[in-house]
Amino acid sequence: MIRALFTALGPENSGPLRRLLALLAVSSVLQGVTYALLVPLMEAILGPGPGSAWPWFGVVAVSGLSAAAATWTAQTAAFRTGSDLARVLHHRLGDKIVQLPLGWFDRTRVGELSRMNSQSVPQVMNVPAHLLRPAVTAVLTPLTVVAVMPLFDVRIALTLVVSLPLLAVILRWSNRMVERADRDRHASIDEAAGRVVEFAQAQPVLRAFGRAGGDGALDRALAGQGAADRAMLWRAVPGLVAFGFAVRAVFAAVLIVGVHAALGGSLAAPALPALLILTARFAEPLSAAAGLGASMRISANSLASINRVLAVEPLPEPARPVVPASADVEFRAVTFGYGDGPVLREVSFTMPERTMTALVGPSGAGKTTVARLLARFWDVSGGQVRIGGVDVRDIATEDLMALVSFVFQDVYLFEGSLADNIRVGRPGASDEEVLRAASAAGLDEVVAALPRGIDTPVGEAGTLLSGGQRQRVSIARALLKDAPIVVLDEATAALDPENDAVVQAAVASLAGRRTLLVIAHRLRTVQAADQILVLNEGRITERGRHEELLDAGGTYSRFWQERSRTRGWHLTGAAGQGGG
């Protein structure tokens, strides 16, 4: 856990944690020494001359005050280190986010990052603030007691030395039992929480199909959670009981050894209660640490997930970056996979500057992957992606990002006004340019309907705008940025006629001016394309212009005949009209 904390902080930020650990060590040892000094004090008080107790009282007072001062300093440092840790982690995660390969950011990852910031960081903050002190005390204070015990009685010291590893083993076993039960319980809580969300989200479907009562999955998940709660209790109890029993057994053993020694005359009677008090103090920090298992586990898991993100390697930046002289694009025998097996195999094509390429193919063929590799979301596993004859790996990230604009299906809108959101495309753009881009992207009516026009805040993540309207904001950004290469996904999800017209207009305004790669779903787009690439299972199986491919009578022609028949039937009543 401590090693993971140092990893999360990085060597440059680990000074305060190291100082905190040193302070905690000093305060734990001083605490143990103070407990030990109680023995001569008690001996003096209970002995024949109580007056001799005063010097010991002074020594105990000095030691106790020093321990209290060290504990207070350590606790203050612990809170400060906790809040510093949160700040450092937020910064390190922020710095990491801007270096992570763009391909890393899928939907689940974005959720993971948000959870990390809102939950994991505060949980990790808890470690120095609340958990380290009892953990360090649980180890060092009993060790100090054991170390000084031989000064008073070797037999009792030996009893403690033998019992310490025994207690540690039982504590570890008890913690493991609780941990395992707790893990199962968490899994069942997550499952039940997921089912509750699903149940709420699926209400329209469930009601439409007369299944308002659900399909039993939620009931099963809740029952599972109840069972896991009970199992947790049953699994946790033996460990905790066994540890409590072991502590009492050690106490009893010390009592037996002590009484035996006192009766035999080899231990002064007044020393016995003092040594029993010391033994009780020896076990106390261990018992306090026994209850920390669950918090420790939660914090350790959070720390592990933060360290996993921090360990992701950024894509290497070129040592000698090259700026491409043109906006030609070439895929040269590109092979790429996300994990098991390739998604793209030996994909080769060229997109001469200012031409339009349409990418078509069945779902999962790899179209989005091609589009993303163009902007180096990931590095290819074989072949090359080249812009202006330069491998994208030799182009500085900033230059590459300046060369390419995207209009993807997932449009993220920031907190801020509609104008701010469009200006993301080119931060230096004037108000007029922003308005022109909004207008060209078909946002006039949206702007007119908003209470403060283009300066209306669009709500967190653009909640005021519909899916189609959000896509138009994305088009406005791309038009404003006016990069030499534009990648556009014609999103089947936002296929209302108005949006359709906007997307078509954007494509038309860019065609012939920019190098355009369109993941195409519309007949008009493919008809206008200079080349169509048909992608199937990660390979380009056909290429050419629309008529050429129709004449070839291959997959493409079957695909479009099928598509225009079904869409014509649905939308226009005449095959092949206006849709695609």
Ligand SMILES: Nc1ncnc2c1ncn2[C@@H]1O[C@H](COP(=O)(O)OP(=O)(O)OP(=O)(O)O)[C@@H](O)[C@H]1O
């Ligand atoms: N981030 C990712 N991690 C792992 N696998 C992925 C990822 N993105 C896509 N894939 C997988 O790669 C394959 C190609 O996906 P891709 O999204 O490129 O296809 P597509 O042709 O664009 O599909 P669609 O038309 O449905 O969007 C699919 O099998 C998909 O499951």
